[in-house]
Amino acid sequence: MYVRRVELINFRSYERVEVDLDPGPSVLVGRNGVGKTNLVEALGYVATLDSHRVATDVPLVRAGAASAVVRCAIVHDGRELLVELEIVPGRANRARLGRSPVRRPREILGALRMVLFAPEDLELVRGDPDQRRRYLDDLLVARLPRFAGVRADYDRVVKQRNALLRTAYLSRKVGGTRSQDMSTLAVWDTHLARHGAELLAGRLELVAALGPHVAKAYDAVAAGRGAAAIAYAARLGDGLTPDRPALEQALLDRLAERRVAEIERGTTLVGPHRDDLALTLGDLPVKGYASHGESWSVALALRLAAYDLLRADGIEPVLVLDDVFAELDTGRRERLAELVSGSAQLLVTCAVPEDVPAALRGARYDVTPGEVHRAPAA
Amino acid sequence: MYEGAIQDLIDELGRLPGVGPKSAQRIAFHILSADPADVGRLATALRKVKELVRFCTTCYNVAESEQCRICRDPRRTEESICVVEEPKDVVAIERTGEFRGKYHVLGGAINPLEGIGPDNLRIRELLARLGTGAVKELILATDPNTEGEATATYLALMVKPMGIDVSRLASGLPVGGDLEYADEITLGRAFEGRRAV
Ligand SMILES: Nc1ncnc2c1ncn2[C@@H]1O[C@H](COP(=O)(O)OP(=O)(O)O)[C@@H](O)[C@H]1O
Ligand SMILES: [Mg+2]
Ligand SMILES: [Zn+2]
Numbered sequence: 001m002y003v004r005r006v007e008l009i010n011f012r013s014y015e016r017v018e019v020d021l022d023p024g025p026s027v028l029v030g031r032n033g034v035g036k037t038n039l040v041e042a043l044g045y046v047a048t049l050d051s052h053r054v055a056t057d058v059p060l061v062r063a064g065a066a067s068a069v070v071r072c073a074i075v076h077d078g079r080e081l082l083v084e085l086e087i088v089p090g091r092a093n094r095a096r097l098g099r100s101p102v103r104r105p106r107e108i109l110g111a112l113r114m115v116l117f118a119p120e121d122l123e124l125v126r127g128d129p130d131q132r133r134r135y136l137d138d139l140l141v142a143r144l145p146r147f148a149g150v151r152a153d154y155d156r157v158v159k160q161r162n163a164l165l166r167t168a169y170l171s172r173k174v175g176g177t178r179s180q181d182m183s184t185l186a187v188w189d190t191h192l193a194r195h196g197a198e199l200l201a202g203r204l205e206l207v208a209a210l211g212p213h214v215a216k217a218y219d220a221v222a223a224g225r226g227a228a229a230i231a232y233a234a235r236l237g238d239g240l241t242p243d244r245p246a247l248e249q250a251l252l253d254r255l256a257e258r259r260v261a262e263i264e265r266g267t268t269l270v271g272p273h274r275d276d277l278a279l280t281l282g283d284l285p286v287k288g289y290a291s292h293g294e295s296w297s298v299a300l301a302l303r304l305a306a307y308d309l310l311r312a313d314g315i316e317p318v319l320v321l322d323d324v325f326a327e328l329d330t331g332r333r334e335r336l337a338e339l340v341s342g343s344a345q346l347l348v349t350c351a352v353p354e355d356v357p358a359a360l361r362g363a364r365y366d367v368t369p370g371e372v373h374r375a376p377a378a
Numbered sequence: 379m380y381e382g383a384i385q386d387l388i389d390e391l392g393r394l395p396g397v398g399p400k401s402a403q404r405i406a407f408h409i410l411s412a413d414p415a416d417v418g419r420l421a422t423a424l425r426k427v428k429e430l431v432r433f434c435t436t437c438y439n440v441a442e443s444e445q446c447r448i449c450r451d452p453r454r455t456e457e458s459i460c461v462v463e464e465p466k467d468v469v470a471i472e473r474t475g476e477f478r479g480k481y482h483v484l485g486g487a488i489n490p491l492e493g494i495g496p497d498n499l500r501i502r503e504l505l506a507r508l509g510t511g512a513v514k515e516l517i518l519a520t521d522p523n524t525e526g527e528a529t530a531t532y533l534a535l536m537v538k539p540m541g542i543d544v545s546r547l548a549s550g551l552p553v554g555g556d557l558e559y560a561d562e563i564t565l566g567r568a569f570e571g572r573r574a575v
Pocket of ligand 3: 434435436437438439445446447448449450
């Protein structure tokens with residue numbers, strides 16, 4: 001799949017811009033702060049309904065404007081699909097697919113598949129476990145959309161269960177737990193175990209499939225020392241297999257063990273919402289041991305592995321590499337180029353075009369504040 | 379802000395579910411300019427609903443007498459009870475024409491976030507109905523969301539030991555639609571949860 005055209009109105013620094021794109025590699029060139037990331041961020045928003053940089057929509061709308069519009073023409077299997085998204089901070093976004101408005105913006109998900117690597121992804125490695133859980137779950141949903149439902153159900157069960165544990169905790173403090181709290185806790189246990197086991201099995205299978213891709217990508221982009229590996233770090237323990245009934249039983253057993261502690265703390269202590277993705281280089285964990293450069297390479301490898309895996313599934317996402325090549329020496333640049341060559345569409349941003357290997361240069365776009373112009377073919 | 383009566387009306391309308399301040403204002407001015415006879419009928423309907431409608435003492439559906447129409451209907455079997463969250467769910471199931479038993483309206487679902495536990499629902503009353511021995515089958519038709527599922531699980535745990543058949547409505551693909559129009563989350567889950575036939 002590829003984006004043939006993108007139009008932005010009042011998105012970030014752009015008042016109005018229209019860019020026609022080709023399949024294959026393209027390079028967006030411009031000095032710092034001219035709006036390169038803004039452009040790819042807009043595409044990312046269409047792909048995920050989320051920005052990779054900010055948690056709220058306000059900064060996405062050009063200062064002084066009330067709403068932003070992102071319009072894309074996406075070509076998939078030879079057919080063009082028009083997707084339009086209006087971002088209205090504080091209100092529900094509006095979306096169109098083809099010529100018709102959709103009931104919920106969620107319905108445009110899947111129209112544009114994209115994997116984006118940006119400097120912010122360093123947080124994937126250095127940040128809290130929730131960053132890595134989100135990485136896994138987003139990829140799970142991209143491969144199997146039903147996991148969007150599994151994940152939402154699981155989150156809701158944890159919320160409800162936490163509310164119940166909190167009231168149990170509070171009523172215990174004033175003397176005696178209400179019997180109805182305890183009788184419904186058993187109910188929430190079974191639901192937590194059921195949805196938790198499904199999510200857990202999905203993540204375990206995903207991590208097993210992803211591992212070789214991470215190792216291969218890291219090998220290409222890293223300076224050489226040590227192999228990168230990933231492992232699912234479950235609170236339930238090591239050596240779990242994606243066997244749902246067994247996982248469900250293991251979760252129920254652990255819930256029974258932790259019952260007293262959970263009531264004392266007033267929160268759910270058991271389940272995949274507390275797990276992590278362990279990252280190692282050689283024998284050492286990445287977090288706390290790896291250098292800045294190594295951490296950055298692991299983050300890049302995680303994104304490239306996701307891209308690789310989706311392609312192996314027959315999904316051809318658009319790949320975006322934001323500010324990547326300046327960080328790499330010549331050898332690693334060439335190896336990365338080899339890894340991503342043959343992409344349906346690759347968008348690379350950089351300040352110095354010579355940093356990008358010749359094989360990936362394709363069409364060149366000059367980005368200046370508020371404007372994007374295609375450079376005439378050399 | 380308007381003066382007196384019109385603002386009172388806007389405020390009251392604005393407290394209704396799904397009515398925002400703009401709609402409240404529009405409805406209020408519509409009423410103001412409407413035919414007095416129409417407004418009179420609306421006022422009567424509002425007053426009557428509180429005077430006449432009460433809850434069935436057996437199933438807690440809305441009723442205009444001690445018992446609702448369904449509970450009074452001798453053609454409907456006592457052997458089967460369908461449990462729903464709200465009276466509007468009774469209406470929805472009645473439209474299917476599939477069910478010939480009686481209902482039990484819980485008045486909501488277990489929802490710890492809103493402080494609703496089993497004691498806040500008509501569960502004790504349901505168990506009392508089941509205790510008479512006349513009921514052989516219980517159909518759990520609570521909503522297919524987290525809270526409805528939890529309520530169904532809770533009831534199943536309580537009722538199964540009484541030797542009553544308990545079943546849960548199947549959820550999944552919307553009926554009447556083509557498979558190709560089901561969204562991928564719904565279709566994916568229905569596929570994953572497929573049953574032997
Ligand atoms: N909502 C907004 N309104 C106007 N300008 C914005 C908005 N958000 C970001 N900008 C501007 O965009 C520029 C950053 O653009 P960015 O795409 O991150 O640059 P780069 O080309 O280095 O990737 C900054 O100058 C910033 O002031
Ligand atoms: Mg940038
Ligand atoms: Zn009744």
